Amino acid sequence: MELKQNIKIAVDAIVFGYADNKLNVLLIKQKFGELKNQWALVGGFVKDNETLIDAVNRELQEETGIKVNYLEQLFTFGDNVNRDPRFRVVSVAYFALVNSTKLVLQADSDAEDAKWFSINELPKLAFDHKEILKTAQRRLQSKLSYQPIGFDLLPKEFLFSELENLYCTILERKIDRRNFRKKILSFGIVEETEKFGNKIKGRPAKLYRFNKQKYNKLVKDGFLFEINFA
Amino acid sequence: MELKQNIKIAVDAIVFGYADNKLNVLLIKQKFGELKNQWALVGGFVKDNETLIDAVNRELQEETGIKVNYLEQLFTFGDNVNRDPRFRVVSVAYFALVNSTKLVLQADSDAEDAKWFSINELPKLAFDHKEILKTAQRRLQSKLSYQPIGFDLLPKEFLFSELENLYCTILERKIDRRNFRKKILSFGIVEETEKFGNKIKGRPAKLYRFNKQKYNKLVKDGFLFEINFA
DNA sequence: GCAAAAGTGTTAGACCTACACCCATGG
DNA sequence: CCATGGGTGTAGGTCTAACACTTTTGC
Numbered sequence: 001m002e003l004k005q006n007i008k009i010a011v012d013a014i015v016f017g018y019a020d021n022k023l024n025v026l027l028i029k030q031k032f033g034e035l036k037n038q039w040a041l042v043g044g045f046v047k048d049n050e051t052l053i054d055a056v057n058r059e060l061q062e063e064t065g066i067k068v069n070y071l072e073q074l075f076t077f078g079d080n081v082n083r084d085p086r087f088r089v090v091s092v093a094y095f096a097l098v099n100s101t102k103l104v105l106q107a108d109s110d111a112e113d114a115k116w117f118s119i120n121e122l123p124k125l126a127f128d129h130k131e132i133l134k135t136a137q138r139r140l141q142s143k144l145s146y147q148p149i150g151f152d153l154l155p156k157e158f159l160f161s162e163l164e165n166l167y168c169t170i171l172e173r174k175i176d177r178r179n180f181r182k183k184i185l186s187f188g189i190v191e192e193t194e195k196f197g198n199k200i201k202g203r204p205a206k207l208y209r210f211n212k213q214k215y216n217k218l219v220k221d222g223f224l225f226e227i228n229f230a
Numbered sequence: 231m232e233l234k235q236n237i238k239i240a241v242d243a244i245v246f247g248y249a250d251n252k253l254n255v256l257l258i259k260q261k262f263g264e265l266k267n268q269w270a271l272v273g274g275f276v277k278d279n280e281t282l283i284d285a286v287n288r289e290l291q292e293e294t295g296i297k298v299n300y301l302e303q304l305f306t307f308g309d310n311v312n313r314d315p316r317f318r319v320v321s322v323a324y325f326a327l328v329n330s331t332k333l334v335l336q337a338d339s340d341a342e343d344a345k346w347f348s349i350n351e352l353p354k355l356a357f358d359h360k361e362i363l364k365t366a367q368r369r370l371q372s373k374l375s376y377q378p379i380g381f382d383l384l385p386k387e388f389l390f391s392e393l394e395n396l397y398c399t400i401l402e403r404k405i406d407r408r409n410f411r412k413k414i415l416s417f418g419i420v421e422e423t424e425k426f427g428n429k430i431k432g433r434p435a436k437l438y439r440f441n442k443q444k445y446n447k448l449v450k451d452g453f454l455f456e457i458n459f460a
Numbered sequence: 461g462c463a464a465a466a467g468t469g470t471t472a473g474a475c476c477t478a479c480a481c482c483c484a485t486g487g
Numbered sequence: 488c489c490a491t492g493g494g495t496g497t498a499g500g501t502c503t504a505a506c507a508c509t510t511t512t513g514c
Contacts, residue, residue, distance in 0.1 A: 048237060
């Protein structure tokens, strides 16, 4: 069976960050090609001897120097045959979360610039990256309700109000503060620390920590994380 | 940017069927290649001007002549660089459901033979197809609880006991008959017909029908299908 | 003492779970 | 009349949803 196939495989990463009550996405400005100066998702072509995951991590490293907290395969975009004007590309998109948008971004060799954009103030994007981003946002919204991935968007120690705001912001709706806290604490996977956050106004707030070990142990015994509010 | 990439893209389909209280998978026996006579998932290489979905449908047509009820992208397997002994292949796996395993299978040009196998009595599979199948089975199990995909495995009109058995079989646990029926009927998306199934023993059982239009309408208003039993 | 955000309980209703008997038919 | 599978209701407990005031701090 002779096989003449001329399709290229790329990976793209949708990197979400959370800061100042906003959900942000990491984009890079392209340095080369017809699409020079357009904003795009982090990504690039897969090397012959490289796994898909390795390719994503390499691109993240090369283009932004960032280290993500959570990474999972999102979807493979390959139904638009003319997606890339240069040649046919099938792109395996990955979904990533990092804690704190404040980390230093280093625009490295392949990207002219790397920057965080609020999900509500996106620039024009290259290729079909807008569609990919929408898919990622929906995945984030749905996963937030049944997996403890919100913690991957926060620093190790966080205020309860930050967690609460994160849920409100990403799910785009209001949540009852008391019920939310009760539910989260009832799981026993979020622990109070001795420390306090440095807020300027109002009563000082305790810092909390997500206990991942405990979560994993509970999961083995059939525990299901679930947050659903009216 | 010169690009020398030598990776091929394939699609594979995991086709589930349900008959005689058993969950079945459609496999084909390979006609050519080093893996001749091994059983494998339906699948093949993507053509240059063909979308991924079109490629899956074409392979399904060519290899089995089957028409599926439900088709969605499952996962892209590309982290095992030596997956296929011939050359590096990245495979986009699709997840498909058909109603009634009794439909006629025609082993066509590319496959020596196409056959249904019970998920519990699988032969040795080619490549990493066993792993793909496991992933598909987990997806089926989890989707069954929050999307009405069980109906895609049944004929248009079905007995309540068939639906019930389908859930028990796929989820591999017992379900309370009364609670199950109550829950399903409470959604208002399954309707009683005037007809009766032709059972041999016992009291005649009414046939029911899934009303997809109604389901879609309800979903727009925020309805969530969910079946969770202890 | 006032503004700002943190922290905290209760109650009514909805939903889930567990459970067993009668019904309609064919042989 | 008996064997077989179909069809049905209720009560107790659990979980959810709705709701507002007090506390601690900085200014």
